[in-house]
Amino acid sequence: xxxxxxxxxxxxxxxxxxxxxxxxxxxxxxxxxxxxxxxxxxxxxxxxxxxxxxxxxxxxxxxxxxxxxxxxxxxxxxxxxxxxxxxxxxxxxxxxxxxxxxxxxxxxxxxxxxxxxxxxxxxxxxxxxxxxxxxxxxxxxxxxxxxxxxxxxxxxxxxxxxxxxxxxxxxxxxxxxxxxxxxxxxxxxxxxxxxxxxxxxxxxxxxxxxxxxxxxxxxxxxxxxxxxxxxxxxxxxxxxxxxxxxxxxxxxxxxxxxxxxxx
Ligand SMILES: [Zn+2]
Numbered sequence: 001x002x003x004x005x006x007x008x009x010x011x012x013x014x015x016x017x018x019x020x021x022x023x024x025x026x027x028x029x030x031x032x033x034x035x036x037x038x039x040x041x042x043x044x045x046x047x048x049x050x051x052x053x054x055x056x057x058x059x060x061x062x063x064x065x066x067x068x069x070x071x072x073x074x075x076x077x078x079x080x081x082x083x084x085x086x087x088x089x090x091x092x093x094x095x096x097x098x099x100x101x102x103x104x105x106x107x108x109x110x111x112x113x114x115x116x117x118x119x120x121x122x123x124x125x126x127x128x129x130x131x132x133x134x135x136x137x138x139x140x141x142x143x144x145x146x147x148x149x150x151x152x153x154x155x156x157x158x159x160x161x162x163x164x165x166x167x168x169x170x171x172x173x174x175x176x177x178x179x180x181x182x183x184x185x186x187x188x189x190x191x192x193x194x195x196x197x198x199x200x201x202x203x204x205x206x207x208x209x210x211x212x213x214x215x216x217x218x219x220x221x222x223x224x225x226x227x228x229x230x231x232x233x234x235x236x237x238x239x240x241x242x243x244x245x246x247x248x249x250x251x252x253x254x255x256x257x258x259x260x261x262x263x
Contacts, residue, residue: 032065034053034066036068043121044231046092050092053243065090078106089114089117090119092228098126104135112219116221116250118225119225119228123137128184142213142224142226150178153177155196156195161257162191163254164225177230177233190214194211210226214249221251221258
């Protein structure tokens, strides 16, 4: 082999390895803390939710999941020092006052650029007291108030470019689910992704009923979907794409607008 040919092969290989290692660093999976702790109602779908989120992380290679399933886990994993080791947080069907080691540090971490994704009763978590809205609810953008009987609904897609909902097309029709009615939600402060145009249980009552949205929180990104009560919802492929892309969006891995649609 001529020296020039050998040199060219070595150069190509060097370039290949440099590029491969550079892209590897950029594509390294993000680190997520998945919280499933409950201090109130405990959904029977939590084991399914945990399995689905872990599988989505593994299959997409977008994120690895560290689980906080108990009070002790959560306390240990949410100290200011530990919070720094995560790129984002998922609250899957959490309820009421969770024993975070440092709640303010947790909110500040999101405000400082980390991602947050919440499903279903993530909005039935940290309710305000004495008429005050809890800072967690301000971060999330809405708070669970009540729900009626499980029903079928047509969730209308509000942003057909957003990665968390664009695969639905015009609407996501869900056969049976527990649909939340929310308070402390302001459509001028979040970007609606899925909404109902009628009351889920009183179909003759027209209105604006939020189902899923995204928003900024400082430099952090927040995604919330109120869907996720039932096991079969978590097992639905369209729902899985909804939350996978919501999570990826919150981590800054894929683009999507977060400005409110209505000023
Ligand atoms: Zn529920």
